[in-house]
Amino acid sequence: MMRTSECVIDLGALRHNLDRVRELRPQAKIMAMVKANAYGHGLIPVATTLASADALGVAFMEEAMQLRTAGVLTPIALLEGVFSPAELQVAAEQGFQIVIHHEQQLRWLLNANVRPLKVWVKVNTGMNRLGFRPEDLLKVWVALKHARQVGQLGLMTHLACADELRNNTTQAQLDTLARCQEEVQLNPCVEEISVANSAAILGWPQVQGDWVRPGLMLYGSSPLSEHSAASLGLQPVMSLRAAVMAVQPVKAGESVGYGGLWTAPQDQRVALINLGYGDGYPRTADASTKVAIAGRHYRLAGRVSMDMLAVDIGQDNVDLGAPVELWGKHIAVDEVAAGAATLAYELFCKVTARVPRRYLPGS
Numbered sequence: 001m002m003r004t005s006e007c008v009i010d011l012g013a014l015r016h017n018l019d020r021v022r023e024l025r026p027q028a029k030i031m032a033m034v035k036a037n038a039y040g041h042g043l044i045p046v047a048t049t050l051a052s053a054d055a056l057g058v059a060f061m062e063e064a065m066q067l068r069t070a071g072v073l074t075p076i077a078l079l080e081g082v083f084s085p086a087e088l089q090v091a092a093e094q095g096f097q098i099v100i101h102h103e104q105q106l107r108w109l110l111n112a113n114v115r116p117l118k119v120w121v122k123v124n125t126g127m128n129r130l131g132f133r134p135e136d137l138l139k140v141w142v143a144l145k146h147a148r149q150v151g152q153l154g155l156m157t158h159l160a161c162a163d164e165l166r167n168n169t170t171q172a173q174l175d176t177l178a179r180c181q182e183e184v185q186l187n188p189c190v191e192e193i194s195v196a197n198s199a200a201i202l203g204w205p206q207v208q209g210d211w212v213r214p215g216l217m218l219y220g221s222s223p224l225s226e227h228s229a230a231s232l233g234l235q236p237v238m239s240l241r242a243a244v245m246a247v248q249p250v251k252a253g254e255s256v257g258y259g260g261l262w263t264a265p266q267d268q269r270v271a272l273i274n275l276g277y278g279d280g281y282p283r284t285a286d287a288s289t290k291v292a293i294a295g296r297h298y299r300l301a302g303r304v305s306m307d308m309l310a311v312d313i314g315q316d317n318v319d320l321g322a323p324v325e326l327w328g329k330h331i332a333v334d335e336v337a338a339g340a341a342t343l344a345y346e347l348f349c350k351v352t353a354r355v356p357r358r359y360l361p362g363s
């Protein structure tokens with residue numbers, strides 16, 4: 001029997017999801033977010049597939065340099081900006097777009113001798129994480145507007161609650177942003193705005209702007225809890241697969257796995273799958289979490305172990321080596337995430353290095 005766990009990445013689905021962004025926001029430029037190893041999907045193959053985006057968004061310099069080293073020529077934006085004056089030099093040499101979210105980054109830029117960069121000023125409209133407060137924005141904006149280090153200027157903000165369609169935080173953030181635009185007298189002919197993440201692209205048509213910044217939706221997960229990815233026209237990109245490594249008969253009343261959390265309601269079988277939390281499957285997945293074996297849906301039986309997990313197959317029999325999908329085309333990653341009290345963002349990022357990656361070509 002082969003040990004067959006793998007993480008399959010469907011680059012055709014990735015391309016489809018990029019087209020879906022274009023369909024939803026035909027006027028906008030797209031900054032495709034590929035930070036954190038492209039949400040665990042593999043930075044270089046993903047970036048290469050998304051090369052036709054208007055820019056690729058990464059968190060910081062190391063990720064951007066990996067892209068350049070691999071020969072990816074798409075414009076790149078550093079969403080957390082630079083962490084030192086030396087990095088600013090590199091960013092300018094490489095032509096990276098930078099975000100400025102802090103006074104110190106502003107001073108580094110204004111004191112630097114660099115060729116002009118595209119600079120995004122991040123304004124904190126209510127997320128209260130990164131960014132200048134609205135009352136401090138005008139001063140920053142005026143300083144940058146006339147700075148020789150600035151090629152093009154943009155205004156960026158990030159939404160805290162766009163995944164909740166009935167949360168009025170989003171409208172409050174949009175109102176604050178509108179006041180900021182007015183105060184700095186943003187010139188729409190030469191200065192740009194960027195607001196929308198995946199949730200806003202899909203759920204908030206009133207969130208406008210020159211650039212959108214999709215991440216999660218590109219990977220085929222829904223950021224909106226009331227809407228499945230499929231219903232939003234997204235295709236799953238990652239499939240986490242394994243195989244049946246044993247079938248264990250259990251008698252009614254016997255329990256399975258650590259802590260004996262699951263007890264057989266009848267004389268039956270459980271299937272053991274060669275994949276566990278050591279591979280990135282969430283240990284917190286509850287008994288409602290589905291697993292597909294040879295295309296049929298079952299549920300977990302008991303606690304997920306490091307190297308394996310057990311599945312309640314009732315009276316069914318399954319073949320040793322039968323193909324198992326933990327999430328992907330049959331089982332939506334968002335359902336698994338819900339069963340584990342987390343989000344697909346985290347599941348994607350946590351698939352560990354011991355699971356071999358396999359890429360299906362985009363076309």
Ligand SMILES: *Cc1c(COP(=O)(O)O)cnc(C)c1O
Pocket residue numbers: 033035079158196197198199213214215216217223
């Ligand atoms: C990660 C990130 C995004 C993308 O968010 P998704 O919810 O994955 O679409 C957009 N903007 C910023 C600033 C980010 O850090």
